[in-house]
Amino acid sequence: MVRLLKLIILILVVSFLALTGFAYLGDLAPTRADVSLPVELNVSN
Secondary structure, three states: OHHHHHHHHHHHHHHHHHHHHHHHHOOOOOOOOOOOOOOOOOOOO
């Protein structure tokens, strides 16, 4: 029972470290692109 608990805690710690490492070192930057669209406004005078 104690071994199983140690294994679960080890898996949780390793998973947390892997997630943190990926968040800091992974390329999570969004792709950027300029977008220009014409807008028609229906304004009556």
